[in-house]
Amino acid sequence: MAHPYRDVVIAGVHNTAQARQLEGHDSESITFEAALGALADAGVRPSDVDAVIGAQAQELVLGLRLGPCTRLPWQLGIPIVLEGADLVASGRADVVLIAAGGASMYTDRSSTAPWTRPANEFVVGYGLFTAAEFALMARRHMVMHGTTSQQMATVAATIRNNGHVNPDAVYHGRGPFTTEDILASRMVADPFHLLDCAMTSEGGCAIVLATAERAADFPSPPVWILGGASDSYGPAYQIAPAWDLVGRSDVPAGYVGRTAARHAFTAAGLRPDDVDVAELYDPFSFEIIRQLEAFGFCADGEGGPFVEEGNIAPGGRIPVTTDGGTMSYSHAGINAQQLQRVTRGVEQLRGSCVTNQVENASVALCSNGGSGALFTDVLLLGTERP
């Protein structure tokens, strides 16, 4: 059987300027900027777009005069890339625009960002928020495997240093960081110090998918979708995020994403050893240790020693989150920062990264989500047509 995405190409990517605050922008206007950038990168006109996906899809249809046009309102990163790929693969669209952006959403700085504060009746009274939910997963891993704050700090320092050298990162030039710097920052939700956590910022991100036939004339080298899948264990921030929560299989919620990764690797005919660069979603330092285990880059319980040995640093066995991720590059709210793992993967495979380019990268693994939120998505990209 032919690969489902044999005729699907990632043809354009674009990130707007990212900043702690983008003067004069709201989520809609920055999403438009991202969309136009990705269309220009692909070399297509708005009138070529057959389908739009993203929270602002309706506004884009109207504002760029795309109608009549397929519109999918779904919001989250890798799943909407896969939805877009399905539209192209099934012949329902030749060119798909995926766009996201966040600005002017986080204004009350006496509270944490609005998207981090759950209102569910079983968690709201306990002061839970994203950092605390993820800390509950991290703590359990520490209990089971002896994972240390020092090991988590190694992750945070590595990713923040990737952002430190990246001129496009919101926290460009803020480092370099040592593990001691991470451990010396104030505690947010034990074991997470401030510098173990994602930051908040504003910005937009967009991706254009197209048929391989259309993309043959496009300016950028094509990047291919080799496989992808999503795991969920239920609604985020409503029930206790217990590591050992299980559903229909014996894979625990602590390893959410493992099943998706297996699916993606099978579709691609690849193994973790074949991956050249991992653009892992990094809401908290521990999540990288967890994902390395979940995706099979190291054995269960060995994520801590694996990062301590320098394997995720530039030049290491599997460089991780090479632009600085949500800790240093950008974290613009709900979706843009999830799509940015994909755009960075594309840039690595194009060989166009200004900093931390992995030499001759031909396979990239991108991820979204995280254990505290009970979902993880995986996408495998490559330079070779599947």
Place this chain on the structure above:
Amino acid sequence: MLEPQPVGIPVPNPSPASKPYWEGCARGELRYQRCDECGMIALRPATICGNCLSRSLSWARSSGRGSLYSWTVVWRPPRPSFTVPYAPAIVTLDEGFRMMSSIVGCEPDGLAADLPLTVEFHPASEDIFLPYFRPC
């Protein structure tokens, strides 16, 4: 010392399905919902058993005793109405189910895996009482 949050924090908004739970809390009873057919305990109030698909579920009273499964100590709260530090935790009850709560009655550095705990209730508003757990 970890203490219950004072009245003034955001309070739970019970649903029809969760009403028996919150009524129990107001009476000092920790209740959980169990399938009459297979005995599976629901992860949250439900009308159908996720294990055997039975529609026959009943509320039972927990002993309120359990142990500490995982925890965090929060120093930067989501809203200024919370007093820090506080310690959100996952508790494993003796009946075998897990729930979110918060630990009171010890120092943050006294928290450890499998610490034995017992439930107690504190008001979050006039109507809502929150279950907390204390080392025992």
